[in-house]
Amino acid sequence: AQSVTQLDSHVSVSEGTPVLLRCNYSSSYSPSLFWYVQHPNKGLQLLLKYTSAATLVKGINGFEAEFKKSETSFHLTKPSAHMSDAAEYFCVVSDPDGTASKLTFGTGTRLQVTL
């Protein structure tokens, strides 16, 4: 079974400083990995995805993540936080079963951005 572990349940940064949200994964397959963001009272939005192409993946709103197979990690970063980045972030692994797939979510990291 595949799984993801988000190492921090809550991260607080000042506006304009870098963001690092950590994620480790466990997979028997060559995984597809995603980061989704959930703003309060809104649905889940895809930030970026890794699907065995380039190991450094660029997403929306200045976010990027690096797939490191040796460390089984897929950490999310952003050079400079903005107030609008405050939200819940989920690291997700796709569990393919033939042609079906289900998503397995981490427990989430709440990002707080302060002035």
Added chain:
Amino acid sequence: DAGVTQSPTHLIKTRGQQVTLRCSPKSGHDTVSWYQQALGQGPQFIFQYYEEEERQRGNFPDRFSGHQFPNYSSELNVNALLLGDSALYLCASSWWGRQSDEQYFGPGTRLTVT
């Protein structure tokens, strides 16, 4: 291009009742997945439908059942509601056979069981 839509937005039910939630996938998508998100937790996979059949199921009891219609829309039914069924229910759509593609999520239905 309409995204994933869900109805109703909010729902309040009493223990023991039954509930039906509805989902329309993003235009062109043929696969619908349902997830349960309890307060403060990540979404948990319930099941996935393609060609009107349940293709995969997560660790949920038989009280949770679903259906997919020929137009790819889907329903989630929960019988004999428990207080623990209170959660945000998310529907996601995608294309069958493209595991590396993202799933598109609807805004969810907030179910409260009293």
